[in-house]
Amino acid sequence: MSNIKIGLFGFGVVGQGVYEVIRKSKNAHAEIAKICVHDLSKPRSVEVDPSLMTDKAEDILNDPEINLIVEVINNADDAFSIVKTALEKGVPVVSGSKAMLANHLPELIELQKKHNVALLYDASSCGSIPVIRNLEEYYDNDLLLEVKGILNGSSNYILSRVFDHKEPYESALRKAQELGFAETDPSFDIEGYDSLFKLVIITMHALGTYVAPEEIFTYGISTIHDSDIQYAREKGVKIKLVAQVVKVNDEHFTMFVMPEFVYPSRYIYSVDDEYNGVVIRGECYDRQFMFGKGAGSLPTASSILSDVMARLHGYRYEYKKQNYLQKPDYTTDITLKIYVRYSETNIQHVLDFESIHEQYISAESNYVIGEIKLSELIAKREKLRAKDLFIANIPIFFLDRDN
Amino acid sequence: MSNIKIGLFGFGVVGQGVYEVIRKSKNAHAEIAKICVHDLSKPRSVEVDPSLMTDKAEDILNDPEINLIVEVINNADDAFSIVKTALEKGVPVVSGSKAMLANHLPELIELQKKHNVALLYDASSCGSIPVIRNLEEYYDNDLLLEVKGILNGSSNYILSRVFDHKEPYESALRKAQELGFAETDPSFDIEGYDSLFKLVIITMHALGTYVAPEEIFTYGISTIHDSDIQYAREKGVKIKLVAQVVKVNDEHFTMFVMPEFVYPSRYIYSVDDEYNGVVIRGECYDRQFMFGKGAGSLPTASSILSDVMARLHGYRYEYKKQNYLQKPDYTTDITLKIYVRYSETNIQHVLDFESIHEQYISAESNYVIGEIKLSELIAKREKLRAKDLFIANIPIFFLDRDN
Numbered sequence: 001m002s003n004i005k006i007g008l009f010g011f012g013v014v015g016q017g018v019y020e021v022i023r024k025s026k027n028a029h030a031e032i033a034k035i036c037v038h039d040l041s042k043p044r045s046v047e048v049d050p051s052l053m054t055d056k057a058e059d060i061l062n063d064p065e066i067n068l069i070v071e072v073i074n075n076a077d078d079a080f081s082i083v084k085t086a087l088e089k090g091v092p093v094v095s096g097s098k099a100m101l102a103n104h105l106p107e108l109i110e111l112q113k114k115h116n117v118a119l120l121y122d123a124s125s126c127g128s129i130p131v132i133r134n135l136e137e138y139y140d141n142d143l144l145l146e147v148k149g150i151l152n153g154s155s156n157y158i159l160s161r162v163f164d165h166k167e168p169y170e171s172a173l174r175k176a177q178e179l180g181f182a183e184t185d186p187s188f189d190i191e192g193y194d195s196l197f198k199l200v201i202i203t204m205h206a207l208g209t210y211v212a213p214e215e216i217f218t219y220g221i222s223t224i225h226d227s228d229i230q231y232a233r234e235k236g237v238k239i240k241l242v243a244q245v246v247k248v249n250d251e252h253f254t255m256f257v258m259p260e261f262v263y264p265s266r267y268i269y270s271v272d273d274e275y276n277g278v279v280i281r282g283e284c285y286d287r288q289f290m291f292g293k294g295a296g297s298l299p300t301a302s303s304i305l306s307d308v309m310a311r312l313h314g315y316r317y318e319y320k321k322q323n324y325l326q327k328p329d330y331t332t333d334i335t336l337k338i339y340v341r342y343s344e345t346n347i348q349h350v351l352d353f354e355s356i357h358e359q360y361i362s363a364e365s366n367y368v369i370g371e372i373k374l375s376e377l378i379a380k381r382e383k384l385r386a387k388d389l390f391i392a393n394i395p396i397f398f399l400d401r402d403n
Numbered sequence: 404m405s406n407i408k409i410g411l412f413g414f415g416v417v418g419q420g421v422y423e424v425i426r427k428s429k430n431a432h433a434e435i436a437k438i439c440v441h442d443l444s445k446p447r448s449v450e451v452d453p454s455l456m457t458d459k460a461e462d463i464l465n466d467p468e469i470n471l472i473v474e475v476i477n478n479a480d481d482a483f484s485i486v487k488t489a490l491e492k493g494v495p496v497v498s499g500s501k502a503m504l505a506n507h508l509p510e511l512i513e514l515q516k517k518h519n520v521a522l523l524y525d526a527s528s529c530g531s532i533p534v535i536r537n538l539e540e541y542y543d544n545d546l547l548l549e550v551k552g553i554l555n556g557s558s559n560y561i562l563s564r565v566f567d568h569k570e571p572y573e574s575a576l577r578k579a580q581e582l583g584f585a586e587t588d589p590s591f592d593i594e595g596y597d598s599l600f601k602l603v604i605i606t607m608h609a610l611g612t613y614v615a616p617e618e619i620f621t622y623g624i625s626t627i628h629d630s631d632i633q634y635a636r637e638k639g640v641k642i643k644l645v646a647q648v649v650k651v652n653d654e655h656f657t658m659f660v661m662p663e664f665v666y667p668s669r670y671i672y673s674v675d676d677e678y679n680g681v682v683i684r685g686e687c688y689d690r691q692f693m694f695g696k697g698a699g700s701l702p703t704a705s706s707i708l709s710d711v712m713a714r715l716h717g718y719r720y721e722y723k724k725q726n727y728l729q730k731p732d733y734t735t736d737i738t739l740k741i742y743v744r745y746s747e748t749n750i751q752h753v754l755d756f757e758s759i760h761e762q763y764i765s766a767e768s769n770y771v772i773g774e775i776k777l778s779e780l781i782a783k784r785e786k787l788r789a790k791d792l793f794i795a796n797i798p799i800f801f802l803d804r805d806n
Contacts, residue, residue: 025544133540140713286695298687305687313723
């Protein structure tokens with residue numbers, strides 16, 4: 001059985017986890033041959049033979065002994081340059097860089113084909129939950145109707161503290177950062193971009209179509225307010241940051257990242273704290289629910305290990321769904337039902353609602369509940385970033401074949 | 404892309420589901436070329452071109468056009484004979500027959516190797532939940548510590564009716580049969596054999612070791628009594644029929660099927676009605692929970708479709724874990740903590756407890772809670788079938804690495 005010699009880029013929280021997990025697994029037949037970091041002098045909690053460390057990418061990329069690159073660095077541009085160079089040299093890569101992947105997937109798929117080389121990245125979406133692999137291999141059929149879930153542990157942790165422990169938002173955010181759940185840049189988590197990037201990757205493997213991040217409506221939780229929480233509690237729902245891709249009819253699908261009112265009967269209602277949960281819905285099999293640790297050093301590293309061992313057996317993604325007959329197209333021409341809380345902004349001046357169901361005005365805050373096109377939300381997205389606004393999706397069913 | 408021509412054995416609930424699902428999927432590139440049934444005159448709810456139907460196995464097995472057998476018949480001996488013949492002829496098979504598989508896995512693995520041919524059977528364990536594929540491919544490493552779950556929808560439905568709806572056991576059993584959740588022989592479900600067969604298959608893919616069904620302690624729910632339910636309610640737990648395989652130390656694992664007191668903090672506590680739920684626990688990734696429809700016509704058929712499409716891409720199980728270094732061995736030399744309710748039987752005369760923690764005696768019923776070797780339960784299993792006894796496992800942790 002061939003041995004895998006790994007060149008590891010990045011030795012932060014995840015990189016150190018990868019080092020630990022590879023050492024632990026007796027059957028991985030893998031070893032870390034070289035570790036490339038940005039700053040050699042930075043103190044690290046894991047002790048490593050100094051001869052393994054380098055700060056020069058070429059020490060890995062030009063080493064003929066190294067037959068697998070594991071890339072878990074933070075900077076998306078650097079990550080892309082490393083992955084591209086490796087693939088062009090015909091060296092397979094395991095990556096955890098969701099921002100890099102979400103922005104460059106079409107080119108990365110071309111590079112894999114052109115150089116007949118594998119790029120695996122299950123760790124990039126939902127840490128230890130095997131979402132990508134299952135969409136690629138097991139839900140490899142056209143019965144799939146929807147993938148919906150809580151894909152970001154940090155924002156979910158904050159919302160759990162706020163909802164279940166009645167903690168103020170600011171203190172919950174601080175706690176998430178202290179516990180290391182939050183990304184280096186917290187806006188990544190709380191503005192929904194982390195969920196967005198994962199959703200772009202998931203959609204590629206769910207429906208075979210790439211939609212660029214900038215084309216997708218993304219709204220986070222940073223402007224959530226006591227009155228929103230109060231409203232949700234009164235209605236018996238939780239507010240969760242939900243990413244979803246869903247077939248709206250046989251010809252079209254849509255996707256977006258938004259806070260959502262989640263009812264107690266839904267599987268994701270009970271996904272609390274830093275956990276992730278994904279619901280895969282299809283014709284015939286109804287809903288499958290996958291739940292686990294979506295982030296953190298060792299859970300993410302164990303997902304990297306799964307991809308490393310898959311390489312031991314020559315596995316690669318085949319992107320079969322790209323070639324499917326009658327593939328649905330992306331649309332934003334769909335109507336959503338939303339809740340908008342506002343104070344200063346004259347909301348009906350900003351947003352063109354199709355219809356208003358409810359309207360509430362008080363000295364403290366106002367809200368409307370109404371129907372609106374997703375395309376309208378995208379058109380007005382800059383204006384919706386106002387500090388006095390908060391938007392939440394009220395789920396409706398688009399295509400309800402089984403239930 | 405090559406077309407798959409399927410010879411289908413069995414046209415009951417699952418077989419008719421397979422027919423529907425294959426027709427629905429435009430990208431399966433598969434068609435059902437022939438259907439073999441036991442009794443051609445039996446009326447069926449799905450309308451099929453009569454020229455597709457036959458009652459002679461040879462019409463499928465000798466047809467050179469047919470390049471995949473899908474076998475979903477009830478009789479385990481007939482199923483084995485069909486699958487064996489097909490594999491010997493080099494024709495790949497997708498099977499849903501858990502009893503057949505659990506009893507013949509070592510021979511079936513040999514046949515696959517000898518004739519270089521694939522046998523896939525994800526539908527055999529937990530219907531639409533992709534347990535086997537994930538254990539084989541994604542949890543393809545030695546970090547795995549435990550697989551534990553509710554693998555039988557019918558007994559779980561009965562227990563849910565009894566616990567959540569306070570229905571008598573007999574009426575819940577009748578309802579399960581009316582709804583078609585129960586197997587043809589209900590003892591299969593309620594005595595734990597259905598769960599046992601699935602556990603044997605799961606263990607092969609979880610740890611790479613085959614343990615024959617008769618070597619495994621299996622105890623069902625048919626003797627459950629109001630006083631057991633009363634006791635569980637008072638303790639704030641539910642009684643669920645749980646199958647588990649768990650590493651007890653680095654050298655050994657154990658496995659058994661038994662009713663268990665499930666605490667509200669556990670993932671499987673909320674697996675109710677006819678659903679299945681599986682928890683996969685490992686070093687580094689802690690617990691992954693998979694939840695979905697474990698039985699029924701279309702959910703099982705959609706799992707068959709996943710295996711059919713996997714064949715389109717040449718997929719086969721590699722049984723890699725059979726070759727793992729330091730594979731743990733099966734042991735029954737472990738101590739469990741159990742609850743035993745009895746009335747006539749002098750239980751301490753029958754069972755050799757290591758220690759007794761609690762003892763309760765009343766006019767209606769008696770129980771003991773104590774520690775006992777699993778090997779002792781196996782040695783006395785015939786005596787434990789007495790109608791006045793009920794046994795439940797009280798979970799303890801064997802090997803707690805992460806938490």
